Amino acid sequence: MSGPLDGVRVVELGAIGPAPFAGMMLADLGAEVINVGRLDDDGMTAVTHRVLLRGRRFVHLDLRHPAGAEVVRDLVGDADVFTEGFRPGVAERLGVGPDDLLEINPRLVYGRMTGWGQDGPRAADAGHDLGYLALSGALAPSVGDGGRPVAPLNMLGDFGGGGMLLAVGVLGALFSAQRTGEGQVVDASILDGTALLTAMHQSMLASGMWQQPPGGNLFDGGAPFYRVYRTADDKWLSVGAIEPKFYAALLDGLGVDADPAEQFDQTHWPELRVTFATRIAAHTRDEWVDVFAGRDACVVPVLDPDEAAADPHVIAREVYVDRGGIRHPAPAPRFSETRTELPEESPDDETAEVLGEFGYTHSDIRRLEDAGVIAAATGQDHHPHGE
Known part of the structure; x- marks a missing residue:
């Protein structure tokens, strides 16, 4: 038995926090998740996100290079889901926005993870979990001694209101795409998701139970x-x-x-x-x-x-x-007929191997190396089909 998302392919652009959490959930459920990370990654994300990044295959590209964006478009051609965690407009400038990718793959589910959402006065602003909690109204009632608002770590915003919301949105859009053949964009914002989590609190406010x-x-x-x-x-x-x-x-x-x-x-x-x-x-x-x-x-x-x-x-x-000495929360929820086991660890970089599976020849990979789109060492130990 395999996970309920067995056969689903996800391409995710490297990000921090909530977007990788959504990818972790999809991988836990059995999806193949290809993580496209930055070529100049300093390695800190791999350390702080080691649990969040489980179950992936890793590709590293220079997305600022037009050829890097072209590689992403090739990967997406046969994918079911694509996710990114940029501020609004960044993916479009890189050539991997919704219009770019849905033109190639009309059934694609394009998941977007932001703090403030794709529109609104704050859409382009920087932000972190605490600010989204503050603006949503979820932080003020969460108080400690002296009435000081206390953030519940970054679980409520980043992961509950953000990453989990993205995962739910992707699953809903994926179900729709499988029935209709038409993909769509999922606009998941931590602000929206955190507000959603206040549903019971809103009921208590309206009834006078919280006064x-x-x-x-x-x-x-x-x-x-x-x-x-x-x-x-x-x-x-x-x-x-x-x-x-x-x-x-x-x-x-x-x-x-x-x-x-x-x-x-x-x-x-x-x-x-x-x-x-x-x-x-x-x-x-x-x-x-x-x-x-x-x-x-x-x-x-x-x-x-x-x-x-x-x-x-x-x-x-x-x-x-x-x-490996790292404590992982086990995949959840559990299913009666399909398994959700902890995905196997993957090598840090499988760029050449993955590209080879997508039809890139040794010469293609060498050209990407020479152009600085992928690391020069990536293709040396791999032999994709043909020239």
Whole structure:
């Protein structure tokens, strides 16, 4: 068995963060992903993105050279998906924009990953995860001590609102292209995707359930039963007992005498936060884990990455997989009839081999080397078909 995207070919231009994450997801699902990286790459992306770049075949080109763009167009001729993470207009200037590639391959799904989107006043601006969270309205409600907004690493914007949105968009457009024979452009922006992730929060705002200042509401640490508490050993315990039956189990486990019927009466929340904090601080994290074992109270220890990898449930599910001393999150989701195994590692550079498979002769590759489009050493150990 192979992944559900077996037989799908993806060509992705080298990028950082969300676009490679989308490519990783597609590779995990069984797609063949050819990564076209920069010829002058300093190597830092390969270090910081080693997990994100799994499951690829790597080609390195000088895209600023017209012949480099021509190689990309050749690769795309038989591809199903193409992705890029440039600012708006850059791909067009390089000769690999949607019009260029859809003319060659009308059924192509052209995925575009940006921070702000392809249009709008900020479209050409630089940006990073934190700014997209800030402008979308997702950052302000995420507060820490003193009401300071705290970014949830770069998972919410770059990867949840960005890369995963691109992957979903590509899959939707791919399904359409297979039915109609017509490709299209997928405009995925981190701003749009992050806003999409606020759907439940928007409902709570509209219903009046979220009306207190930051830090005083249900999911922002205001609710004593949905909060993280420090333990006696300077570790942390997460408490997420929203439903009444879980809240009752929480009170019982903590030994707190409070009326379960007053759970959502916010006038009691400040006092209960202090009570819960005092009780939890009296014992270690693992002692509380033992107390709540078998209770449906939604109390879970906060684990660091090494502890998480050693957790019995995480091990049983094989949530993480070790490869060459690097911890990889396993492909997700899982399928009943097709496999989503961790893709094999690929050599750093297969430029000549890939081009040979696309019909480039030894002489063609030599001309690209001489023109500086590909590295001179690339073609020396490979022998594509014919001259």
